Structures are given as structure tokens and as C-alpha cells.
Amino acid sequence: MAEAHQAVAFQFTVTPDGVDFRLSREALKHIYLSGINSWKKRLIRIKNGILRGVYxxxxxxxxxxxxxxxxxxxxxxxxxxxxxxxxxxxxxxxxxxxxxxxxxxxxxxxxxxxxxxxxxxxxxxxxxxxxxxxxxWMFEMHGxxxxxxxxxxxxxxxxxxxxPMLYSFQTSLPKLPVPKVSDTIQRYLESVRPLLDDKEYHHKEALAKDFQNKMAPRLQKYLILKSWWATNYVSDWWEEYIYLRGRTPIMVNSNYYVMDFVLIRNTEVQAARLGNVVHTMITYRRRLDREQIKPVMALGIVPMCSYQMERMFNTTRIPGKETDVLQHLAESRHVAVYHKGRFFKVWLYEGSSLLKPRDLELQFQRILDDPSPPQPGEEKLAALTAGGRAEWAQARQTFFSSGRNKAALDAIERAAFFVALDEECHCHDLNDDACLSLYGKALLHGNCYNRWFDKSFTLVVFENGKMGLNTEHAWADAPIIGHLWEFVLGTDAFHLGYTDTGHCLGTPNTALPHPQRLQWDIPEQCQAVIERSYQVAKALADDVELYCFQFLLFGKGLIKKCRTSPDAFVQIALQLAHFRDRGKFCLTYEASMTRMFREGRTETVRSCTRESAAFVKAMVEGTHKKADLQSLFRKASEKHQNLYRLAMTGAGIDRHLFCLYVVSKYLGVSSPFLAEVLSEPWRLSTSQTTQFQIRMFDPNKYPNHLAPGGGFGPVADDGYGVSYMIAGENTIFFHISSKFSSSETNAQRFGNHIRQALLDIADLFQVPKADS
Incomplete structure (x- = not known):
């Protein structure tokens, strides 16, 4: 049994002659080396703090x-x-x-x-x-x-x-400015105009003007005061109220997924792929700790804020009755692993040395070969993290606050990250979109109990060596995990490699102690709570329709021939597709980043504009000349690009209104205008996944090394969630989610509308498509 191989530093027995100590020199050696390693890290942090402090x-x-x-x-x-x-x-x-x-x-x-x-x-x-x-510089035309x-x-x-080191620019980044209330109100009214008839719009306008003249000046003063005092006037409230205070399941509703390379396969040996990837991730963590990663720079000269990267590893979302908290540890020397209903603890180091990929492969293979069955209640235990947050908090306090359960739970929550060894196989078939969609569903929620949704991320490795991530959202946004993922994929493919038989390079150390099997004592009352959480999570997962596809007719290269930004092209195509799908416009959310400011996270681009609506209506009517349609499209594209720039430079709409709403709640006053704004549903929620952020390899030399990005669940019950990656010159990946329970939505139908919308817009500019 795996648990029989736990390392013990010393043993003692009481005899008639006194106490007989039997010391293990090998164990003491590892303790000594571990202490030396800890002191080295302290000294490195002190040195980095000094160098960063004087940059x-x-x-x-x-x-x-x-x-x-x-x-x-x-x-x-x-x-x-x-x-x-x-x-x-x-x-x-x-x-x-x-x-x-x-x-x-x-x-x-x-x-x-x-x-x-x-x-x-x-x-x-x-x-x-x-x-x-x-x-x-952002508002100047190219050239x-x-x-x-x-x-x-x-x-x-x-x-x-x-x-510069990773955090060298943090104190030089400007603070996020608070926009003028009048500017925000004007932009808000402009954003909702295409969604409302005249009567509805005049009602909204009256509410907005009344708020602007009466309540807003008082709320704005408090917000400006906070912006002077706090590092960022949005981020802490955004993290707390949007993420941590949510009581609904974070599975599907908050967590998102990231996919592996889909056109190549490095190895089909599950443990080997995991050995290389885990080794690479801990190498990346070491670079983070030592600040050896270069800060991301826009245009190569403008630094982006790096603070979100601090909590990438050793972080867990801890449930609470009213609000969750993020627990981040300075160090963690193990990962927690789930396989066939059992939990294991795998040490990543031998003494002060990180285990080599071949040694890690050995450890994971030992778990795969372990025939022991799950303990009572163990198999579906992680469903607690997939259900309601208040129920999980109560169960955690009642059943996991002492004894073996506390020790085992600590091993998971204090792990560097969580690993799921799945028994399924997933792949990508160019002739069958269902394969990619099933792959996405497996990463988004799995079977609802084989992911630890509270961890900063769960690394999922399938039986055929394919892998992916399920990521908790509160600690950071998707571009941050994208840095790690690009480093992992690039290092695995181009630096570590595999033998001809698919194993990690090198010779394993068979003397390593076996992985430690975590021990649980789960009573029947707890098992009943686990089952209830599982049923809640299963109902949510079963209701998610996910449609993923690869659009191969053209990509970034040919879009640029239309003399527009690729993102604006896709966003306008989404508006055209949605109107054809639903026969109306809707409030549209596109995520943009505000990381040019200190501790910046995201802002909303409201992609449904009067200009895009005018273009869509003209396209649907079918009576306009091509030149007129081109003109309308360019106006819509320019409007979208301007809105994106405004959002990135701190002049967005939604974060400002959100913070004014929070201030109003603190002051105990209510605003009908803010209440309406915050309750408006985002029936089309979109996000672009960026690629090749850290340039691990040249995509032109390796065109098949494409990862499709990832996706997320729908924000509204009767809406769509759309994530897309413009992957190179000739490919766009789409991830579309909706709910089966809504009679108004259908993810595959919407995907077909997106395909047609892309083709129709390309035809306006007579852009030739590649052979499909």
C-alpha cells in the first residue's frame, strides 16, 4: 500500500533501560537540505526586494x-x-x-x-x-x-x-483614474440606445440624469477619496463582490478551462506527459519566486502590471458562509493528485532538489498502478467544491476541522496545485466538431467530482496524454494563466522531449518513497452532504451545451486585408450572428484588460453599438450596395476599436458604475438607476484569448503547434458565452456555451451563424478564402 511508505525522521521506543532513539540519517539529511533550501529562498527574496526597490x-x-x-x-x-x-x-x-x-x-x-x-x-x-x-499613442492610427x-x-x-525583474515596474505604474460621472453616464446611455425603443430609452435617460444630478456627486467624492488612498479603486471590490461573495457554484459559473495543443501529440503515455508538465510548472514557479520572468511589455516598451502572478501557485479558495477567502502560501513542496476516486500527495522534491521529469513520471505511474479502492465517501468528495459555497463552508467546518479529515484536506489545500488523472481519452478531429466539444466539456466540469474547483488551477491529464486546465477565476484573469500555459507547452515540446517509446528522458530513481495516500474518515452525514452537492453540480453540468469548432477558411492574415483589427472583425461578426439567431440585439460584454495601471484587472467593452447595429440591419435587409455596407462596417469597426482603447485606458463604463453602486450600499442609500444597471443581463458574453504572449517558439516555423485557447459557461441562463482565439494567419477557434434549459438558445446553431457571418463580411471586401 502507498501509505506504508511514508518517510519518518526518527522513531523511539520506551524500554526498561530508558528511551531508545533510532535516527534515520537519510531522513535527517533531507530535513537539513530542505532547511538550507528555505534559507536560500529567503536570501533570494531579500536580494530581489533590494534590487527591485532601487530600480x-x-x-x-x-x-x-x-x-x-x-x-x-x-x-x-x-x-x-x-x-x-x-x-x-x-x-x-x-x-x-x-x-x-x-x-x-x-x-x-x-x-x-x-x-x-x-x-x-x-x-x-x-x-x-x-x-x-x-x-x-493608443489612439493614433497605424503608421x-x-x-x-x-x-x-x-x-x-x-x-x-x-x-528589469518581474515586479520592477510596479511602483512606477500609474493608478487607475476615476472617470467623470458625466462621461460615464453619457457613454452608458450611448451603449444602451440600440437596445431600447424610444419610450424605454427616455425612461433610462431620465433615471440617469436624476442620478447624475442628485446622488452621483456624493458617491463620486468617496470614490475619488478611495482612489487617492488605495492602490486601485476597483480591484479589491471586484475580487470580493464579483467573485468571493458569490454563493452559487463556481463550477461552470466562474471557473474556465484551457486546452492543449490539438494538432500534435507529444506522447500517449499519461504519466510521462504529466512528469514533464509538472516539472515545467514548478520550474516556472521557481522563476516567479526569483522574479526571473520578464514583465509583459506592450509595444515592447510599456510595462503591464504583474501583481496577479503572485498567487498562481500555492493558492486555494477557502469557502465561507458569507464570503470566501483566498489562501496563498509562500511555499508548497507537493501536489495533490486524484485518480479513480482516491487522493494522493506527491512530493516534488528530494531534499532541496526538484525531482526530474522521469522521477515524477515514476511517481504518477505508481498512482496509476495502485489497485486500492476509494474509502467510503472519498470518490465524490470533490463535489463539495462544485456545489453551493455556503453548503461547502458548513460541511468543511463540521466534518473537516479536526482529525484525519483536516490533515487530508490540508494536504489538498496547501498543495502547489491539483492534478486529475482521468480515465477518458480526448482528441481533436478536423472532421468532427463533437470531439473538440466533448474535450471542452471534460475540462469545464468533468464528472463534477474529479476536479478540485477551489484550487488556483487543476491540471487535467487524460489517458491518451492530452491535457488541459480548469482554472479558478478569483485570483487572476485568463491572460495570466496563459503565460504559464505557453511556457509549459513550449518547454514540453521543444526543450524536454520524450524517448522513442513516449517516456520522459533519463533513468528513474526507484528508491523514492511512494506517493502518500490521503486518509479520510467521512461519516454518513457528510456523505449525504457530498451527494447533495454532487446532484446540484450534475444538474448544472448537464444543462451546459458547449460547441467548439475550428474555423479554417481564413484567419488574422486575410482579415487584415479588410484594413480592420481582427478583434473588431470578429466582434461585429458576432453581432450579425446573434441578430440572425435571436432577431434582436442584446447587451454584449467583451473583456479587456486594464493592466497598464497598477493592480489593474479587466474592464468591459460594450460591443453592441449604434454603428454595429446599423451595419447588421443593413446586412439583414440585403438591399444596400456593397460600398455602403463597407462604409457602415468601417464605422462600426472604428467605434469598437475606440471603445476598446477607452476601456484599456481607464475610461470604461461598467467598473465605474459598479464601484459607485458599492459606495451607495456602504452609505445605505439606493439608486433606481444603479439598481437597473447592475441587474441588466449580459446575454452575449465574449472574450478573446491571446496567444504567443511570451514567444516560446516561432508559430510560423511550427504552424501545427496550435492551442485553441479555452472557454467558459454562459453568464445568462438565456444567453451565450463565446470565447475565441485568432490562432495565426488561417485559423480561428471558437468556444460557444449556452444552456439546454433555454428554448431560445442553441450553441451549435449560433456557431453556424458565426461561420456564415464571418464569410459574409469577408465577401464584402472580396477577400479570398482558403480551401476548406
Whole structure:
């Protein structure tokens, strides 16, 4: 049995002669090495904190300033303009052979140099923050960059040069600005105009103007005060009220999934794929801890906020009766694994050394070969994380607060991440969209009890070596996990590799202790709670219709020939497809990021505009000339791109209104306008998945190394969730979700409308399509 191989540092027995200690030298050696490793990490964090704290300065630049000051003194040039002498006079009179006038002079020059150096760092940081507050470059047409923007770009590049670490720019990033209430109200009314008839619009307009004139000024003052005091006036409330306070299941409703490469297969050995991937993930974690990952830079010069990456590993969402909390640990040396209804704890290190991929493969194969059955109540235990949050919180407090259950639960919640070894096989078939759709369903919810939905992410590996992620949403947004995933896929494919038989490279260490089987004592009352959570989760999962497909007729390359952004092209196609599907327009959500600001997360782009609605109506009528349709499309595209830029630069609509609503609740006042705004359903929720963010490999050289991105569940019961990835020059992947219980939606039908809408818009510009 696996649990018989647990490592013990020492044993003792009581005998008539006293206490007999039997020490294990091997175990003590590992304890010693582990302690050394912990101290190394502390020292690395201290060093990184110092280097990050003085960026863009460095110890070398400090030494240069000191040498310049001392050198000028020897040349009888006082560059301090008397400050060195002033500091020297203020030094306490010393005693002893080392307190000579020469040493006091050197000390004074060192103090002056340090002050000048620190002042220079402060000046450079404030200047960089001021420069990064300029966003005019985003609104300039491609190829028409102004002289001012060119000078700005040179200045930013000079101030952000050197070798920045992951968090070097955090204190130089500007704060997210609070928009004017009048601007937000105007943009809001403009966004809902195509959705309302005249009577409905005038009602909405009256509510908005009344709010703007009476209640908004008071709420805005509190919000501005918070923006002065807090690092970001949105992010903490967004995390708490949108994610952590939700009491409905996070499975489907919040968590999202990410897919593997679909056109290539590195190995079909399940344990081998897992060995390489887990090793790569912990290598990435080590780089995160040491801040060796370069910050993401827009245009190669504008830094993005990196704070979300801090909680990628060692993080678990802990349920509460009213609100959940995110538990993040500084370190975790194991992963938790689920297979055939059993839970295991797998150590990632031997002493201070990370296990090699072949050793990890051995450990995972031992789990696959373990014939032991699940303990009573163990098989469906993870369904607790898939059901209601309040029910899970109550069960956790009642049944998992002491004894073996607490120890086993701690092993899962304190793991670096969760691993699910599935018994199914999934793949992608170009001739059968059902394969990709089933693959997505397996990652989105599985069988409702083979994922630990509370972990920051669950790594799912199928029996044929295919894999994917199920990711909890509260700790970060999708682009953050995308960095990790691109690193994993690139490293696995191009750096680690496999043998001819599909195993990890190297020779395994068979002396490694076996994985530890977690022990549970789950009473019948708890088993009943688990079953109820499972039934809730199963009903939710069974209601999700997911349709995933690969659009092969054209991609980014041919869209650009229409002289528009690929994202605007797809968003307008979605509006056309939705109108054909439902016969009306709806409130549309597109996620954009605000990471050019400190601790920025997301903002909403309201993609259904008057311009896009005018284009769609003209297309549906079918009586307009092609030139007129082209003109309407360009206006809609330009409007969408402008809205996206406004959202990215802090001038969005929805986060501002959301925060005003939170302030109103704190003040105990109610606004009919805000209540209506916050209750409006997003019947079309969309998101673009970015690719090749960290450039692990050249997609032009390896065109088959395509991952389709991922997807999420529908936001509204009678709506669609659409995620898409414009994957290179000739491919677009779509993930469409809806609910079977709605008679108004059908994911596959909507997917067919999207296909046709893309083709119809391309035909307007006479863009030739590739052979299908």
C-alpha cells in the first residue's frame, strides 16, 4: 500500500533501560537540505526586494556615484556645493584610530552620494510614472505616429532600460483614474440606445440624469477619496463582490478551462506527459519566486502590471458562509493528485532538489498502478467544491476541522496545485466538431467530482496524454494563466522531449518513497452532504451545451486585408450572428484588460453599438450596395476599436458604475438607476484569448503547434458565452456555451451563424478564402 511508505525522521521506543532513539540519517539529511533550501529562498527574496526597490538604479550605479564624488574631491572640485562639508560637521565626533578626518570625509561623501543616488531613483520613477500616464499613442492610427509620441516612446525606453525583474515596474505604474460621472453616464446611455425603443430609452435617460444630478456627486467624492488612498479603486471590490461573495457554484459559473495543443501529440503515455508538465510548472514557479520572468511589455516598451502572478501557485479558495477567502502560501513542496476516486500527495522534491521529469513520471505511474479502492465517501468528495459555497463552508467546518479529515484536506489545500488523472481519452478531429466539444466539456466540469474547483488551477491529464486546465477565476484573469500555459507547452515540446517509446528522458530513481495516500474518515452525514452537492453540480453540468469548432477558411492574415483589427472583425461578426439567431440585439460584454495601471484587472467593452447595429440591419435587409455596407462596417469597426482603447485606458463604463453602486450600499442609500444597471443581463458574453504572449517558439516555423485557447459557461441562463482565439494567419477557434434549459438558445446553431457571418463580411471586401 502507498501509505506504508511514508518517510519518518526518527522513531523511539520506551524500554526498561530508558528511551531508545533510532535516527534515520537519510531522513535527517533531507530535513537539513530542505532547511538550507528555505534559507536560500529567503536570501533570494531579500536580494530581489533590494534590487527591485532601487530600480532603475542598481548597486553598480550607486558605486559609480560614490566614485564620482570621491574622485572630484581629490581633484579639488566640490560637486556637492558644500553639502559634504556640512554632513561632515554634523557627524558625531568619534574616538579611536579609525575616526580620522580622512575616514569622516569618506563617510560624508558616501552619505551624500547615497542621497543623490536615492533622489535620482525617485526622480526617474516619478518621471516614468508620468510618462506611463500618457495613452495618446493608443489612439493614433497605424503608421501615423505623431512626433510627440515618438519622443515619448524614446523617453520611456530610456527610463525602462536595463534588466528589469518581474515586479520592477510596479511602483512606477500609474493608478487607475476615476472617470467623470458625466462621461460615464453619457457613454452608458450611448451603449444602451440600440437596445431600447424610444419610450424605454427616455425612461433610462431620465433615471440617469436624476442620478447624475442628485446622488452621483456624493458617491463620486468617496470614490475619488478611495482612489487617492488605495492602490486601485476597483480591484479589491471586484475580487470580493464579483467573485468571493458569490454563493452559487463556481463550477461552470466562474471557473474556465484551457486546452492543449490539438494538432500534435507529444506522447500517449499519461504519466510521462504529466512528469514533464509538472516539472515545467514548478520550474516556472521557481522563476516567479526569483522574479526571473520578464514583465509583459506592450509595444515592447510599456510595462503591464504583474501583481496577479503572485498567487498562481500555492493558492486555494477557502469557502465561507458569507464570503470566501483566498489562501496563498509562500511555499508548497507537493501536489495533490486524484485518480479513480482516491487522493494522493506527491512530493516534488528530494531534499532541496526538484525531482526530474522521469522521477515524477515514476511517481504518477505508481498512482496509476495502485489497485486500492476509494474509502467510503472519498470518490465524490470533490463535489463539495462544485456545489453551493455556503453548503461547502458548513460541511468543511463540521466534518473537516479536526482529525484525519483536516490533515487530508490540508494536504489538498496547501498543495502547489491539483492534478486529475482521468480515465477518458480526448482528441481533436478536423472532421468532427463533437470531439473538440466533448474535450471542452471534460475540462469545464468533468464528472463534477474529479476536479478540485477551489484550487488556483487543476491540471487535467487524460489517458491518451492530452491535457488541459480548469482554472479558478478569483485570483487572476485568463491572460495570466496563459503565460504559464505557453511556457509549459513550449518547454514540453521543444526543450524536454520524450524517448522513442513516449517516456520522459533519463533513468528513474526507484528508491523514492511512494506517493502518500490521503486518509479520510467521512461519516454518513457528510456523505449525504457530498451527494447533495454532487446532484446540484450534475444538474448544472448537464444543462451546459458547449460547441467548439475550428474555423479554417481564413484567419488574422486575410482579415487584415479588410484594413480592420481582427478583434473588431470578429466582434461585429458576432453581432450579425446573434441578430440572425435571436432577431434582436442584446447587451454584449467583451473583456479587456486594464493592466497598464497598477493592480489593474479587466474592464468591459460594450460591443453592441449604434454603428454595429446599423451595419447588421443593413446586412439583414440585403438591399444596400456593397460600398455602403463597407462604409457602415468601417464605422462600426472604428467605434469598437475606440471603445476598446477607452476601456484599456481607464475610461470604461461598467467598473465605474459598479464601484459607485458599492459606495451607495456602504452609505445605505439606493439608486433606481444603479439598481437597473447592475441587474441588466449580459446575454452575449465574449472574450478573446491571446496567444504567443511570451514567444516560446516561432508559430510560423511550427504552424501545427496550435492551442485553441479555452472557454467558459454562459453568464445568462438565456444567453451565450463565446470565447475565441485568432490562432495565426488561417485559423480561428471558437468556444460557444449556452444552456439546454433555454428554448431560445442553441450553441451549435449560433456557431453556424458565426461561420456564415464571418464569410459574409469577408465577401464584402472580396477577400479570398482558403480551401476548406
Amino acid at each position: 532603475p538604479g542598481s548597486p553598480t550605479s550607486w558605486l559609480v556615484v560614490v566614485m564620482a564624488t570621491v574622485g572630484s574631491s581629490y581633484c579639488n572640485v566640490d560637486i556637492s556645493m558644500g553639502l559634504v562639508c556640512y554632513i561632515q560637521r554634523r557627524l558625531p565626533e568619534g574616538c579611536g584610530p579609525y575616526q580620522t578626518p580622512q575616514t569622516q570625509a569618506l563617510l560624508s561623501m558616501a552619505i551624500f552620494s547615497t542621497g543623490v543616488w536615492a533622489l535620482g531613483i525617485f526622480f526617474f520613477r516619478q518621471t516614468l510614472k508620468l510618462l506611463l500616464s500618457y495613452h495618446g 501615423q505616429t505623431s512626433y510627440f509620441t515618438k519622443v515619448w516612446a524614446i523617453c520611456v525606453r530610456l527610463l525602462s532600460s536595463g534588466r
